[in-house]
Amino acid sequence: MPKALPVIDVTEPICCAPVSAAPMSDDAALQVALRLKALADPIRIRLVSILLTAEAGELCTCDLAAGVDLAESTTSHHLGQLRKAGMVESRRQGMNVFYRVRSEALEALRAVLDPTCCRPDRSAATRKEDGARSPS
Amino acid sequence: MPKALPVIDVTEPICCAPVSAAPMSDDAALQVALRLKALADPIRIRLVSILLTAEAGELCTCDLAAGVDLAESTTSHHLGQLRKAGMVESRRQGMNVFYRVRSEALEALRAVLDPTCCRPDRSAATRKEDGARSPS
């Protein structure tokens, strides 16, 4: 990735129109990619899953570290990634910090990934020879 | 990532139950993460967007390279990533290779990310003090 990485705030629930609405702008694509990247890790997916299925809806770092069987520092790192991307929020209570999934953020991401927006005909079609696309 | 990377076939549309159905297994999380990782790049998001909004629903490598303004080798690399993850499919026609988004794969991913499955009460709730979570 020899391309200076921009520092962008992506903690807000979301961003933009679905990928299928129009060719996505450079900036919008980055916004979406940064959020997807936060989820694109097995450990972080498990953390989200554990949080979503927890009775209380929230868990502290130590419980989560035990849940994914990693060092607390590593778990904290992953939780930080998720929070920077707006996928979870945290609150401190005594010595513990409790994390909770921001469902709106997850829903917003799902909305952006909708492939059928504005073109339901394309949803699962099996057209084969319909195009004229040719080089130059 | 000091953890040997497993080689897994993720070209199949999908995989597993939503993250909110139950604490996701190690394997299922990996399956989801690998697919998300394929999309977690601004260039690849744009490629998908360009393909989804293309009239014909498919475009050749050279058109896509022009669309994202990158070298064809780099574009080919990204398309390969997307194909390995099952997000696009390709077909050869003469000297050109045409790519098309596999909408089912995108839909399947969206389904897995559904945060409200089996727990609609958790969708956007604002509960604050309901849990008993404590260290050990």
Next chain:
DNA sequence: CCACCTTTTCGACATATGTCAAGTATGTGC
């Protein structure tokens, strides 16, 4: 203030990723 607990930050390291140029493969047309 001090001993203790939880969480985060900081180095250090190994691995993964994105990019391009150059070479190779695949297909077209003379």
Next chain:
DNA sequence: GCACATACTTGACATATGTCGAAAAGGTGG
């Protein structure tokens, strides 16, 4: 077969990422 066009693979490089242990920061209770 040869010249050409499009696509893919490989090698090299810089940057990003995941992991841990150690140290620091934040909070509790004597």
